[in-house]
Amino acid sequence: MRDVAVVGVGVNKWGELWELSLRDIFVDAALKAMGDAGVDKIEALYVGSMSPGLFVGQEHLASLLADYLGQCPIPAMRVEAACASGGMAMRAGWMDVALGLHDVVMVGGVEKMLDVDGGAATYALATAADQEWECYNGATFPGLYAMMANAYQAKYKIPFETFRDQLAHVAVKNHANGLNNPHAQYHMKLSLDDVKKATMVADPLRLYDCSPITDGAAAMIVCPVELAKTKFKNHPIVTVIGTGAATDTIALHDRADMTWIKSTEVAAQQAYKMAGVGANDINVTEVHDCFTIAEICVTEALGYFPAGKGGEAAMAGATAMGGAKPVNTSGGLKSKGHPVGATGIAQIIELALQLRGEAGPRQVNKARLGLAQNMGGSGGSSVVHILKAL
């Protein structure tokens, strides 16, 4: 098994990209990644996207993107695991390079979500839930995560006002971090009151507890570490030392405990074991904060905080810049945006920048080990990667 390095990264400005189509957005990010690595040719492409079929009427995405990137006849594969599609694409590209199938491989992700109206976007996203049992009864993701939030508050007997503050702290922190990320969709400082008084979406989740609908792409160049040492000298080398992936019941109501993201726990344990490190060793973390409650549950499942204590930790500043465990220095899905297929790739790009020491005003001091957690649906899929500065 060959060790794998990340040697090029590219993200475009995320947001409402009305003037660009899906292929334009991806090619933009892909060319940035190729420029960052200093290559004009790739040998294979793995691309994560959740539903280009429902969002823009385009399947066969990997062929399209290899074509528009001028890279045919390279092999190209699209990978889908709902909102964890990007992380899964990374895993597929990692397998390819680790196996020795190809040397210079692109892994990327893209979603163009704003070409349909809000109802159609909510429908498309809801296809990550169980169509026959959840969607059929009207459930969409704000509602499912609201149920997780209510179950969490009840299970751990947290006074409602305290719990509401815990959720708000996650949003305030991530938007504060996002102010320092030029690629983020939303650059706006939020106060606790802004979050707590925002429009209700699904009780207790309000507008700023929810990640937005976003057009965006992200891409990376990966290669064997030995090749990185000799041929890719633009940046410090960052290596992938652990990967883990796991599933849980797709339907939230089938879980033994709605407040515990079991798939993240299992994926993280696999990744820690492969990397030979533990939760305490991680310096910088990107998690899948599709909703504020998700960040709280995930930081517990990763082993950062005890069960029921993730909200307290957020409120105490443990996950903020300068805290013991900085989480979502990029701004997270909350501020950076959530073009679902691209999210998992952008998380790993943030780690690469942090571990290179190129994260600018959001740089975590002495970051040596980073972890990215990407999640599909209400936790039906999780993918975890651990990266290290060589």
Add this chain to the structure above:
Amino acid sequence: MRDVAVVGVGVNKWGELWELSLRDIFVDAALKAMGDAGVDKIEALYVGSMSPGLFVGQEHLASLLADYLGQCPIPAMRVEAACASGGMAMRAGWMDVALGLHDVVMVGGVEKMLDVDGGAATYALATAADQEWECYNGATFPGLYAMMANAYQAKYKIPFETFRDQLAHVAVKNHANGLNNPHAQYHMKLSLDDVKKATMVADPLRLYDCSPITDGAAAMIVCPVELAKTKFKNHPIVTVIGTGAATDTIALHDRADMTWIKSTEVAAQQAYKMAGVGANDINVTEVHDCFTIAEICVTEALGYFPAGKGGEAAMAGATAMGGAKPVNTSGGLKSKGHPVGATGIAQIIELALQLRGEAGPRQVNKARLGLAQNMGGSGGSSVVHILKAL
């Protein structure tokens, strides 16, 4: 790199499965594969499906299927490459086992296409073409393959009646083979006249030149060859000795030559090289006959016949049972049906049965080496696998 074996196969009866949902169909095939191998637990799942989002409003497919198969928390990944999704899923599962990530892995494919009306199914399939340049102008796949057929006839200056006979021979042969496949959607013997006088779909392609719309699934268990030798003794061992994948322009009009499936040529050359064999060595072949013209072009791109001679070869019986190069002994997409995500897996299952000597009345005598060619769109993606009886 570990050698990979196929140790369990499962297909259900394909057709119009009104009483079953997507998950039912897949679980049925998956349990058959597990039963065939003699396992009740798998370690990872790779599933190919083209557009469960457009066909049944369900993405996040791999999580759903792992769940309904009772296999959580195993990692599960959906792979998409339009109609080559099944072959691509095989490639992903092969990478996993070859790398040593897991030992007992399921690769499968599924599509439930009949829950939408014919127009919506044609729309969903057309998303495998270039949405902005082909679909926008009204092109669907019968039209695109009809253009390939007309270009082929013109390029090789074949008299129309002769060419029409060549196409018809492919349909007649595949439907004759399908009579011996209990899982096939259509069991009907066709005459040349039946094919040549059928309803026109897109000139020169008539009804029986086109593969049907189908509900179906297929699944296999793959594992390292060394493990197969010690633990899987239900059947003779079949090994995967070559894999190749390639892309071409997604849009047909961007090709240098509309009659030459370049992606298949490139993928086949990769697979031949890895396997250390050539076109002449292959005893039994499954190709992607989504339309009769496709089988003719593909047998040329695989190197079986010279360019422009594939139709003549079909007419001369070279690709029939008992011919020098039997192709689509399963009945092909034409007779067996074409649930797009499942097709690439079912092709490999047919090879496994042939190489085990378990193909019953359609058994090819002394079959030792088999090749499966799976294709997306009008050739924007191709995947080729070569299997061998150990």
